[in-house]
Amino acid sequence: MNELLPRQAKVLKVEEQTPIEKLLQLDVNLNHRPGQFLEVSVAGVGEAPISICSSPTRKPLEVCVRRVGRVTAALHRLSPGAKVGIRGPYGNGFPMEAMKGSDLILISGGLGMAPLRGVLQYALDHRKDYGELSLLYGIRDYTLMLFKDEIMKLMDSKECRVYLSYEKEDEVCKNLKKKHPECVCEGVVTKLFGMVDLNPEAYAVVCGPPVMYRFVFKELMDRNFPPERIYMTMERRMKCGIGKCRHCVVGAGTSMRYVCKDGPVFTGVDALQIKGLIG
Amino acid sequence: MRYAKLAKADLPKLFQSLKSRGEVFAPVEEGGKVTFRKVDDLKEVKLEYTRTLLPPKKLLLPPEEEILRYEGEEYRESFEGKKAVLFGVHHCDVNGLLKLDRVFLDSPRDEYYARRRENTLVVGISCVPDRYCFCTSVGSGYATTGFDLFLHDLGREYLVRVGSGEGYRLSKEGYFQEAGKKEVEQAARMEERRMGKVRRRINLAGMGDLIETEGKEGWEEVSAKCLACGTCNLVCPTCQCYDVSDLLTLDVRKGSRVRRWDSCMLKRHALVAGGLNFRPTVVERTVNRLSCKVGEEVRCVGCGRCTVYCPAGIDFVEMLSAVRGEAR
Amino acid sequence: MKPKVGIFGFTGCAGDQLMILNLEDELLDLVGALDLKSFTMASSAVEESDYDVAFVEGSITTPKQKQKLEEIRKRSKLLVAIGDCAAWGGVQASCNGILKVEEKMKEVYGSDKVWEIYESKPLSAYVKVDFVLPGCPIEKEEFLRAAASLLRGDLPEAVDYPVCVECKLRENGCLMLEGKLCLGPLTVGGCRARCPSLGVDCIGCRGVIEGEARIKSALQVFREAGFKPDYVRARLRMFAANYPEILEVK
Known part of the structure; x- marks a missing residue:
């Protein structure tokens, strides 16, 4: 099988999430893990790594695309019925099995909510397998909040505790x-730590913009949270997705990793070992 | 390992036999440089040479290649399954191919590289080292695998080491003779003399840790003259990085996806959409490059190309000595 | 509906428009794929129109040009600078910061008050430029590929690696190592190392790689190679004098 050859997937639905983000439903059947990503192609424009934002327990598969470059701009132009090329799923994803029986604290900022939504959905769909669920979500303002309805509904439910921080106050x-x-x-999202009871037996699952990791990690370490129980998913330039083109490589000296193949999910121990992983 | 002997006078016979197996690419001297080119006649081949500008990698992973064609959103793979022979590959470059094998044949394998590798015979030949070679201190001074045949010059004949089934079939052709301990001893002495000419040494003890702990100022010093032109990577036999572009034709429906050798010293290597560059300056890029070559594991094969062809005259070995704290 | 396209020229030799006219094999395909509203060089007919894409050649040197450029910008969804004059100000900018335009005018016309003119500047000094096709002249292949993307509404992929990349991919020896002052390491690639492949050192006609070219390092390397500072400065200024780091070179 030629791993570089994309297969076609039909776009089933396009939903505007924010002025810069769209949710695309794709007609594909993948047995993915939350936290894995796809290489999505628009022929003639190129290919970009996009994380899957739905849980394998929910169909159809969804990706949340922020318009930041050429490929994502082209993806934003698509309407239902259009076709894209996909490869993957790639990467390790979050260890949902290993985290069973524990509380989960999901910490996300901005678009980082997208991969964590897969984790959240998975845990909600296997509610008895996990302890308490908490979601800490930092947004700039309400217009840029992803999955508004879902999160608002959770806020009023007992399924998951939702903590929300915003940088710019608006009416909502x-x-x-x-x-x-x-x-x-x-x-910022780290302000929410003051509101949460950090159980060191829990798992912290983190995804956000690159600048966020250092601060979240420090906050967790300052509270003696064990680094082994921190899972963070990283963004780099995963061009091939299969550990060949080497653009996504992180680290220095003796410790180097491919984000596409060894990640994109890394532990807090990796953050201590791999230079530059969290900045 | 199986051994055989080949009289130099019979080399044209081997060459003819190789030609019947596929297009032969061999070192050719042209305009003051040696390059692997398609050859039809053994006379064109430069049998004794120091190094080619681009490594033989270029025939397994072409500098630029079309990997896909598309029409609408339907993709088809592009691949020509041509048989080829790489003739006259040096120890360091055979070892370079082995390092690439570990990347591109590792699961999931890269079909383009893998199929070419399967379709390509590799015939090694011993080299003529110069003062830039340091293969012996990175463990690449001798090739023990990765070739079909390897020719060791014994003066009037070659000791031929046979490294594969296809190599075995070739070595059973009539013009080969049996070889034993005597020829192997002769070849070993020749190899000892040859490797003795590789005078350059590089000390890699603890290198990864030294790279990891070197400060920004140190890096600025060693990379002060770097022009970030990418040459060091583009001439390297073990650099694997490639970039991919989609080309679109005027009908705006059809086109191709091509990949091109890339360099980690260039702007876009670690640049993500949205404008954040994880290795924004030559400092971070140099750390990454050296870590990749000699930090994490020894990927460098000591061919000297990056030093010889650097337009700014930056010396790879001296750079690492500086990181070690020597020559400061 | 076919995309509406305009091709305009300001101060320069019109070599880029000529390049487009010289496409021959592809010109009919190109013209067939779009609705050409204005093409200064090919036809004097200019329609007052809005444009999906405007290709603009030449540098801006007069108030009238500035005004017209601003008008084109207002009417165009995408504005593409073609050629070195539009991208960097061109050869006519090579004295910027050294010789004032008034002095130049006086030297040529005997009076510094013939017209009101500006120091030659790239289009981006006055309007937002969406994409740059560099070169003197532009590269045919690159233009066609970019045109295809633009016609579909996609921004093309910009080249941001130096000439050296394509030079090495073509397995050329290095001209700097042969003692020539080659600007390849500083210059935007995409020309497939046209000149170095013929043994001619790169003159930098595609402009420097913005925010990336290692000017200081190059100055050191050129100095150590024995080139005189005046010569190096003149070479650097020829096509990219408006690049701040080059403007400062003494």
């Missing part, structure tokens, strides 16, 4: 804070 955020002062605050 203001009202949310008024309604849930114990779990909504202004500031």
Whole structure:
């Protein structure tokens, strides 16, 4: 099999999530793990790594695409019925099996919510297998919040504790804070740590913009959270997805890893070992 | 290993036999440089040479190749399954191919490389080292596998080491003779003399850790003259990086996907959409390059190309000595 | 509906428009794929129109040009600078910062008040440029490929690696190592190392790689190779004088 040859997938539905992000449903059957990614092609434009944002327990498969470059701009132009090329799923994904029986603390910022949504859905669909679920989500403002309906619904449920931080106050955020002062605050996502009881037996699952990791990691380490129980998923230039083209390589000296093949999910121990992994 | 003997006078016979197995690519001297080119006659071949500009990698992983064609969103693979022979490959370059094998044949394998590798016979030949060679201190001074035949010059004849089934079939052709301990001893002495000419040494003890702990100032110093032109990577027999582009024709439906050798010293290597560059300057890129070559594991085969062809005259070995704290 | 395209020229030799006219094999395909509203060089007919893509050649040297450029920008979804003059200000910018335009005018016309003119600047000094096709002249293949993407509404992929890359891929020896002052390491590739492949050192006609070219390192390497600073400066300025780091070279 030629691993570089994309197969076709039909776009089933396109939904605008924010002014810069769209949710695409794809007609493919993959047995993926939350946290894995696809190489998505638009012929004539190119190929880009896009993380899967749905759980394998939910169909159809969904990807959340932020318009940041040529390929993603082309993806944003697509309507239902259009076809894209896909390869994958690639990468290790989150160890959902290994985390069974434990509490999960999901920590995300911005578009980082996309891969964590897969983890969240998976845990909700296997609710008895996991302990308490918490979601810490940092957004810039309400317009840039992903999966609004789903998260708002969770906020009012007992399935998962939702903590929300926002950097720019708008009407919605203001009202949310008024309604849930114990779990909504202004500031960056690390501000939410003050509201959460960090059980060191839990697993922390982290995804956010590159600058976020260092601060979240420090916060967790300062609270004596064991680095072995931190899982972080990284963004790099995963051009081939299969550990050949080497663009996504991280680290220096003796410790180097492919984000596409050895990651994109790394542990807190990796963060201590691999230079530059979290900046 | 099986051994055989080939009189130099019979080399044309081997060459003819190789030609019947596929297009033969061999070192040719042209305009002051030696390059692997398609040859029809043994007379064109430069049997004794130091190094080619591009490594023989170029025939297994072409500098630029079309990997796919598309029409609408339907993709087809592009592949020509031509048989080929790489004739006259040096020890260091055979070892370079082995390092590439580990990347491209590792699961999931790269079909383009894998099929070419399967379709290509490799015939090694001993080399003529110069002062830039340091293969012996990176364990690449001698090829023990990765070839079909390897020719060791014994003066009037070659000791031929046979490294594969196809090599075995070739060595059973009438013009080969039996070889034994005597010829192997002769070849070993010749190889000892040859390797003795590789005077350059590189000390890699603890190199990965030294690279990891070198400070920014040190890196700025060793890369001060670097022009970030990518030459060091593009001439390297073990650099694997490639970039991919889609080409579109004017009908805006059809086109091809091509890949091209890339360099980790270039801007886009670690640049992600949105503009964040994880290795923004030559400092981070140099750390990455050296880590890749000699930090994590020894991928360098000591061929000297990156030093010889660097337009800024940056010396790979001296760079690493500087990281070691020598010659400062 | 076919995309509406305009091709315009300002100060320069019109070599890039000529390059487009010289496409021969592909010209009919190209013209068939788009709705050509204006092509300064090919026809004097200019339609007042909006454009999906405007290709603009030449540098901006007069207030009238600036005004027209701003008008084109307003009417165009995508504005593409073609050629070195549009991309960098061209050869006519090579004295920028050294010789004032008034002095130049006086030297040529005997008076510094003939016209109001500007120091030659790239289009980007006045309007937003969506994409740059560099070169003196532009490369045919690159133009066609970019045109295909633009016609579909995609921004083309910009070349951001130096000439050396394509030079090495073609297995050329290095001209700098042969003692020539080759600007390949600083210059945007995409020309398939046209000149170095013929043994001619790169003159930098595709401009420097923005934010990337290692000018200081190059100056050191050229100095150590024995080239005189004046010569190096003149070479660097020829096609990219408006690049801040080159403008500063003494």
